[in-house]
Amino acid sequence: MTSTGLSTPQIAARPVTLGRNLTGRQRRHILYQAAFLLVLCALLWLAWRNVEANLAVRKLALGFSFLRQEAGFGISFSIIPYAETDTYLRVFVVGLSNTLLIALLGIIAATLLGFAIGIARLSPNWAVAKAALVYIETVRNLPLLLHVLIWYNVVIRSLPPSRQAVNLLDAVFLSNRGIFVPSLETSLGWETLALLVGGAVAAIAGILRRARRWREETGQPTRVAIPIVFILAVALLLVAGWGQLRVSWPALQGFNFSGGMALSPELSALVVALAVYNASFIAELVRGSIEAIGKGQREAAAALGLDRGRILKLVIIPQAMRVLVPPLTNQYLHLVKASSLATVIGYPDLVNVFVGTSLNQTGRAIEIMAMTMAVYLVLSLAITGLSNLQSRRLRLVER
């Protein structure tokens, strides 16, 4: 026995457990799992037999070749070009893009509104705080579908017809045919546009990441504003020059508007409902995250002589962000999934055009449902994955 406590390499090495000597408990565990697997496989096999029988009766065979067939139906709203002669695959892409559009617009609107109301909730002005409370408690306890139906049936339908549309600054028009806003038009195909935008975003992200690493390694401040503005300017010039960028203003022609972008009543109602509903939850998250920062932080900052605005900006909000990010991304995920409500009022999202119309026409239930489920699962896993990454990074920094 050495007195220095050092151990010789043989004793220090950790022994490898052999699978040969299984104890009774391990054997039982294997038995349970094997039994479960057996039952599961039996059920799956039975189900599969029925699936094949049902397919045979409908004279279908599993396969994705139907995606190349012509769809033959119109879609009322699409941000990418679509014609009735396009394939079902195109229908899928259009549905997916519509879903993503609703989700994106909804997330942006809900976040802006939600933050505003959350901060109002914390206002020292009693009237403002109570008004925000009334908003939250009223909106939160009504089903989302009711919100959508109310905005769609009662509000949007009571908008005036095109000839007497509500005119906002000669740029935005509200009528019962939809909301018309000015849009940017370019001769570039949407693939090229996506590439450009993606490239600019990637470049900016790369710069930010390199800047952060530089800051962490050398402790010196970086100036990222200039390169970022430069990249944005280049991208804009490319689109404007090469793509002949111009603004298209909506204008009344006859009984309808032409030019600009038409946000159909369904789209408008859906975005407004999603924004209003989710804003109430986001407001509570914002309030919760700010209140979660203990009183001690506020007192320490005040003792340093900081005024209320600076306390918020430099001490409270950075810490609140850390608490806020995971539930906020969870709420975004809810919003993305809630966009599927579009089916009920006829907005052509993924579920509507693909699981609805396409499935009715082709009868390819299994393939279509599988593709739709895959989309939502990928979106869900991606968002949760990003959120986990973000929280893990933030937590490491804290340590």
Add this chain to the structure above:
Amino acid sequence: MTAVVNSSRVERSPAIAQLRRRLAWARANLFARPIDVLLTSTIAAAAVALLWAIVPWAFIDAVWVGENRAACRPDAACWAFIVNRGGQFLYGFYPQPERWRVNAVFLIFAVSVFLLLRRDTPGKRVVAFFLLLVFPILGYVLLHGGVAGLSRVTTDKWGGLSLTLLLGVAGIVVSFPIAIVLALGRQSEMPLFRWASIAYIEICRGLPLIAVLFMARILLPYAFPVGSEFDPLALAVTGIILFESAYLAEVFRGGFQAIPKGQAEAAAAIGFGYWRTAIYVTLPQMLRVVVPGVVNNAIALVKNTTLVVILGLFEVLNIVAAGAADPDWLGLHAEGYVFVGLVFWGLCFAMSRYSQSLEREIKAAERQ
């Protein structure tokens, strides 16, 4: 003389003091800064404008009694619509003489839940056993009938608010044991059970409820022999149960994680095996902790049940649509939605208050 003068001065002071206090409060909380003056006056003006618009429409000019639309005034609410069709809003197309059966089912449920949530009822395990295992069957028998002298009421007649609540109740009650199994499986030592639970939970939580409902209606029949008939309500309930059990399982997982590790160790040290530890030590503690989470889930579920409209079921929003399409009451969507909104709001608000008070109790107990 002096006594009389003094007493009247003393009488006036408390009232003035209170007024002064109120003014001071207003100055501090409503009009502290110039921007506050602007905000407060805008909000006050908006509130007044809102009341000005709503109160005449909803109360003063509203029509409460009438046989059809002709009795209504053009710019006022026509509550006669609701009053007249109240039975339909509540019970759907359930035959009137049998409506007591629906009431009975909800009464039994309410009493059971009340007994379970109260702190000091004896024999809670019996009530729980009844609620989770006996009540579903009993409820179905009562509502569907066909036995014991009860007339048969097919599911296509079930509708309205009672259907909404029924979906919520069935969703929570039947998902509860499934979710417990899933939560236990999620933290099992056996990898197959753990991965199976994780897969189920993540898939069902990653899909929107509409997709799950479509999956239940469209895909599920494929797995059954050709030509089987499916009750659309049964498919809807199945979809809801699949969906809700995943969410409840996550709530339970959080509950399990809140239990200190020493509890399982203490149970193990006495000699309890896996199941005894779960039944006598871990599950009781977990179930006490998760009640606010379960109530919050129940609130979300009640709101979500409205989605079954896509399956063509006549839950309460669809009844409103059907009612407003009736030539007698054409176009009275607004009154219908307001009524439904009030009902949902009342229900959800009450539940959320209860959940909040529970959370406050738990936090207070933790601080001890």
Add this chain to the structure above:
Amino acid sequence: MMSSSSRPLLEVSGLNKWFGAMHALRDVDLTVGVGERIVVCGPSGSGKSTMVRCINALERYQNGLIRLEGEAINADCDSVLGARRAIGMVFQSFNLFPHLSVLDNITLGPRKLLRLPRPDAESAAMMLLSQVRMEDQARKMPSQLSGGQQQRAAIARALAMNPKLMLFDEPTSALDPEMVKEVLDVMTALAEAGTTMICVTHEMGFAKAVAHRIVFMDQGKIVETADPAAFFAGDCCDRARSFVGTTAGRSGLASSS
């Protein structure tokens, strides 16, 4: 004091445990006879708690053998439940079941495992409670008790299963100083009644009064085994002596010779 039975109650031989790459227990050997009282001490991280938790299979170990009355115990073995029923454990954080009253805490094991009917279990429990001087608190919930009362209830709970061996894992470390004495008094009474016990503790006064043997551990190895008199007199190796010097000195037990 030592029993005259032919076989020791507990035999630990060649115990080795790794937490990942960290070698927590190195070739630990320990033999405990019936009626023996062992106190395990040492600096933190020396593996004292780990060793004790291996004995009733709360921790799994990779190498070595633990035998209770000749039967081997290992966390994967079928006999572990039986072994745990024969071993009682008292934890540093008490670990009373918060949703049950004190009486229910104590009677849970006997009722469910030993299949005692409720009245019998409860009367036995009341006797144990009077031993630890807590009969009045039988119907109370753990949250209504002080730390010292909770630990005494936990001791009664462990005793309710009639264990052959009692393990104490730093039972007083989480208590306020004024409550340490009441728990130590209970443990001393148990000792005088002849309970076989292994106690991990920093309470050197208790060790000196009650232990048959003091086992000193450092960095996962048993460095010194001695009877209390020799141990506190400094008749041991450097490491133990410096430990004794610091802790014993603080509790006023440094050898004066």
